[in-house]
Amino acid sequence: MVNRRLKFLAIDDNPDNLITLKALIREVYPDDLVLTALSGPKGLELAAQEDPDVILLDVIMPGMDGFEVCRKLKEDKDLRDIPVVFVTAIRGDKEHRILALESGAEAFLAKPIDETELTAQIRAMVKIKTASMEKRDEKGQLARLVEEKTCELKKAHLKTIELFESLKESEENNRLLITQMEQGLAVQELIFDKTGKPDDYRFIYVNDSFERLTGLKRENILGQVLSEIMPDSKRFLMEKHASLVITSEPVRYERYFEQFKKYFEVVAYSPKPGRVAVILSDITDRKKKEEEILYLIYHDHLTGLYNRRFYEEELIRLDTEDNQPITLVMADVNGLKLINDSFGHVFGDMLLKKTAEAIKKGSRRGDIVARLGGDEFVMILPNTDTFEADQIIISIKKLVENEAIGAIKLSISFGKATKYHIDENIQKVLKKAEDSMYRYKLYESASIRSKTIDLIMNTLYEKSSREMLHSKRVSEICEKIAIEMKFDQDHISQIRTAGLIHDIGKMGIDEKILNNRIN
Template structure:
């Protein structure tokens, strides 16, 4: 193994080391900016090493240049990343200044740009610029790395943490070694004439990264930053939390602590923890906290305004697990103010119980104290006044409620669980043997809730009663009105008319006014029949009043959509409506409510849908569904002879492929119009689908059928689409009696039509192709000139190959038609100044396939279509559309490829200036064997171009 291979192997090993340490460290604290930057640094070293692994063993200067440029990603960025990482770790305030990060990485971007674009094989770099690059890059790396080492050194000297000092020492030492080695091999040794030492900065830096790995694994460096730990611990915690360093200086507090003590974070941080304790009642000191983890009760914490908060404190010391160094303290503080409040509340509760006794005894509402079984323990005077007596001890109020109301046990269970329950109203008139009840039954509303003592629920409940008999009487009175109003409001957006039981209008809403043309004040007291005048849509006869029907039957009634309302001003409107009777609490009918809406627009939409179901959406003619029904309807003696005419549009596919389906649609609509104009009013015309139409001619013999077909053809000859003649092939059959099956007639008409299409279609396709060529050349004159020049070059190439006259003529035709597929490409793409977008380029690449589809429809042009399809294939297989290689590509296609490319290079285009003939020849030679056939390129240059120049 030579020395270069050895260095290559070392570089690949370095890649693995860098990526392992980078990923290992990043996974210790995903989301940390420091860890992300360190991973980025390791990645830059890995890219540098990976590129050098290949550069060391490169024998080709271009390959070496390529890998050297790739390595620039690493050796241009690593110094900036190291300094940035150092500033982050040491929490240097310079990073807070605006624009400092951009300024920090600016030299890296400058030198990377110069290394990639200003240096390399084939690039001439002025000596002054080269000197500036090497001197500048040396100073950039020297200053940045020296600054990083210095910052780490100062960081370790300023801290009291033994752990950080050790981290600093290892980092400084592991950074100085590669820094010194780089300085020695790249600057000092060359001054003494030793300049054959290869560049190995990416290998020296393994020492620094390995040193970092040691402090990570042994001293927890970068494992989880203290700042990150403290922020995560204190960010959302709900208790008061205070974190102090080993001297007792507060370094972090929870948000709840700030809220409770009234401090801003900046005011509380950096204070000594002893300053926030009450000086008159100190039971906690820093010395005590250092000795042991402990709990401290009844400590007064001082708020910013001097107010004292009674708290209990749990203090926990924080150590570095590796070196047993005291890092600080975490204090979890519990506010015990509520305990004092509870004591005061107990005193208030006792007072409240005394007040409750007084309230029960003197309350005007009926109050009853019961146990868990519903037995009465105590009542007040209002209870005796309401019920007439004290209930027997064995009587349970639950029994009476449960008998009269379902679900009360569930409500009682809720009351037992501690809630206040409102019982449904109940008719209190049961268990008279257990209670000396009053003479008249009454309606009672009751609520029940548990009694609490010292914050705990007892087994006793308070039941409060209210006499709601009068309210019940009033509810009964307004029940009917309430039901009527409810039914009306349910359909407020429709027309609503409410009547009494005789059908007299009592109410009509605004929507009803708009539909009927009557104002509400005009309708009150009128009969519904006078205002709501409905007739049958077909006969015009007046219909039965729906409200009277609902009042008689008591059933909901809906009016079908065949009815029309005649408004006050005589306008007829299709309506939808329904009628519902209004019943009182006893089920008696007291009126009716009529809900209706204007159905006119909806009906028009339904008619439109029905129209579309029988008509072709594109042409407006009848569709296949309608035709099938008509075939059955017309198959009667009275319609014989019945002529069945089949029509097929010639060249529709060709027009679709050439001009797009929108132009094909225009052709079909024009053909439909022509057939419609050529037929009689009573004839049935339908589109079967695609390019096929059918015409049914009742009572029409052969002579009359041929006259109609001739008339249609004359009309078609007068019309054009995009300059293309309209051609329709026809076939027909006469059905003269019932014995002939309709399907047989259709089949014979179709067969005849296809026979004629065989003779007519090729001719029209040939004319269409010529029209397509003319249209393309009108859209883009440059394409016309280009096609003629390519055709001439192809002719010369055929002569140079000593092809036959027929083959030369065919080759000339291929050159003329090779870009015919561009007819389907948008004009703005064909004439676009500048480069094409990716989507536009894909559209342009479709033109060989489109040209193939156009030409393959024309008789005797199948070979030419094939040559056009493959004229953008490449010898190396990277062409399109098929990716053919070598001799798989037809000779004619390979010739067109050369002629097309040469003319394109030597002609001015909207997106580029023309090349000179010499430059174009160099491009042909450069791409011979890859894009073009080498032998044909040589022949083209030696024979065709020399003769052209001569």
């Protein structure tokens, strides 16, 4: 829920276009601010000053075109999270769409503007900016938490140093203070092998907090060696503390110890040659919170798959010669919009979850599966050629053959493209995969759409036979009108279907109300 005043920035060298965009935006967000700029440089200046939630941008402008403006926005670390929507009169120009995506834009709309599509895009962009701000706040909270813990640890370390120094003055007083420390303390003496190389540690002292944090009892460990008390950690600790023997410089690190099921921050000192003092701080809660925050940042909240942010970072990381051939697979759920409109978004969300489960189950260990948003999913398959990718897609299709939500069968369109050479542009490979997916979707979705419409209308007819007769009459009348108007066969079919489903909104009305006749 957005509880703040939103800002929109429209950049176009045509004042009439700016007036139109401003009016359309205010129909959706009447109380919010719409800024305008007649040139790219002025738009960049306003963006830096005002930090808008969404930027609407024309392609062709004098001096600096829309693509250059978009690239400059995405190169600026303070502006890169602002969603950019191209709104242009260049309709159906695939090259311009590709350039828009390569420059970093989130969406591309062609004029004349479809108000419904523009409204949907604006709402989607506002959600993206709001989510970005929330994640930025989460990162800030994490940074503050780390800073607070660092300060606490520094204070603890200073206190420990003071304790060791006071040992020279009063061993008894120092022992009392060490015993009451919040951190665990263990003092060990170094054991050397026959060649004079450090080989093990023997415990000679532990405080109460060490017992409490580790569960190891003093009577069971004093006089014992590290290889007996902590066998799984011996090699790591010997290597980590090796520099202490040479330089006597303190060593600090964080590690999960499986033996204790805890994360510890460890600070190791050498109070004198041949001795090591180890201070333990339990940081398990902090680590869990960090992991939770990282999960939220990189995962889709609905499906649990990775999100677009993680996918984009992984695509850059994996785009190396060692991972070639690398295949990108695009997947799209067929008929989701119609299902959402007819049965509700809860039903559609269930379908998306089923899709995510099937794609994840059909992928291999090491493959990256992410939801890009809406009904689109993507897979990054390192060291995978076209043939191997086909086998994975076939495997996923078999998994969804019998999957359904209620009476709705799960249907997914796939497209793929493979990068074989390091000099190929990975974004162009992604575009090929996307184009391939849409080609399959063209002939797959028509059949799915027809079946879904039949299912929806049968559900309505079951509620009311009167509605069935009425819908069929309207459909026949629409078809006759379209024939008389000399429409082609495709348009006649579309108008006949529109007449058939014109009362689709009655799906959610109780059948008692539908069948109630007014006397």
